Amino acid sequence: MRLKEYGKSAQDVKALVHKYMIETYERYDFVCERAKGMYLYDEKGNAYLDFYGGIAVNGAGNCNEKVVAAVRDQVGDVIHTFNYPYTLPQALLAEKICTTLGFDKIYYQNSGTEANEAMIKMARKYGVEKYGPNKYHIITAKGGFHGRTYGSLSATGQPDNACQIGFKPMLPGFSYAEYNNLDSFREQVTENTIAIMVEPIQGEGGVIPATPEFLRGLRKLCDEKGLLLLLDEVQTGWCRSGRIMAYMDYGIKPDILSMAKAMGGGMPISAIVTSDEIAKAFSFGSHGTTYGGNPVCCAASLAQINELLDRDLAGNAKKMGGYLTRKLRTLPHVKEVRGKGLLIGIEYDGPFGLQVKHACFDNRLLVTLIGDRIIRLIPPLILTEKDCDKAFGILKKASETI
Ligand SMILES: Cc1ncc(COP(=O)(O)O)c(C=O)c1O
DSSP: OOTGGGTOOHHHHHHHHHHHSOOOSOOOSSOOOEEEBTEEEOTTOOEEEESSHHHHTOTTOBTOHHHHHHHHHHHTTOSOOTTSSOOHHHHHHHHHHHHHHTOSEEEEESSHHHHHHHHHHHHHHHHHHHHOTTTTEEEEEBTOOOOSSHHHHHHOBOTTSTTTTTSOOOOSSEEEEOTTOHHHHHHHOOTTEEEEEEOSEETTTTSEEOOHHHHHHHHHHHHHHTOEEEEEOTTTTTTTTSSSSGGGGGTOOOSEEEEOGGGGTTSOOEEEEEOHHHHTTOOTTTSOOSSTTOHHHHHHHHHHHHHHHHTTHHHHHHHHHHHHHHHHTTSTTEEEEEEETTEEEEEESSSOHHHHHHHHHHTTEEOEEETTTEEEEOOOTTOOHHHHHHHHHHHHHHHHTO
16 A cells, blocks of 8 residues: 555654554654565655564565565465365475474464464473373573563563563463573473473573573483473574574474564464474364464465575575674674674663664664663665665764764
């Protein structure tokens, strides 16, 4: 939909949103009418350099041609069927993901939080059926983020974050340990524990990569105690970290893995993958979703994943991430630049985040903010050195105004 066709100005659009929508987002002050590659465009054709990628979603670029073609192609054949008939996009995508990652089975959902709900439910059911009714406890990490529905929110170890304030009580059956502290997790294990659930890089929690000792240690701890290792790769998955999945950097494999965001190229789809044995916890009627595995989303996802893999966008994420990180470390007022691939956090030495974000926006660079001092960069993975140089120039100018 274009503003001109509807006789609307940008002011009209903003006014309608403020009047009718329940607002939980701090918006960039422009109307996005089109998006292509590394740029978003307003109704006047002004271009905004995209360093947030729809929050780590548009991995193969905004409106990637292959994804657009796949959606157009499928949308005219079947938009929605529910999961009663078989459909080709579901089948081909299942094969692609399972064979690429080396898992036996996949279950489709629609969003990151729902994939995590499925992961939590599967682990609990597996635990109580195999070991007894109390074997459903899950240890997660403080500072982690797993989503905003009650299971995932309860797994989110951030009691003082706005996402939890006013929504308590959380679900029972979760305990929280220190991220990157193996002893802290070990201490929390009880006879009722069935699983440990973490992100390989804490994204919303401030862009904190797991240390190799920690993640490998968790795998070992799970093996010793008969626990499941659940990895949430909703944000890190599908090439963002410089590997297809971030866990691959650590030489370990989870028992259940959740994914979303980049897998759909902008269409709402998510999934969990696991082994034949664990997958048996879900049987007819035990779990379900109206839209999960929607054929248009599956067709888009297949095109997106093919793009990410065929163009080695994990390799590009690693290369460009390294290039950009080296430059960012020279910025004034920067305490630390951390992350992996193209999930980068710039931590300032004071609460300058909002100021930097606004100064970037004034120069048409879109970045995201975590807390009041971390700027997070999660651009499409197709970016070039030229894009990095341009973004760096704007960030430098913004940091120099502090
Ligand atoms: C690691 C992680 N898990 C889960 C979620 C929730 O995903 P969604 O917003 O699609 O529900 C997010 C969202 O940022 C995330 O970063």
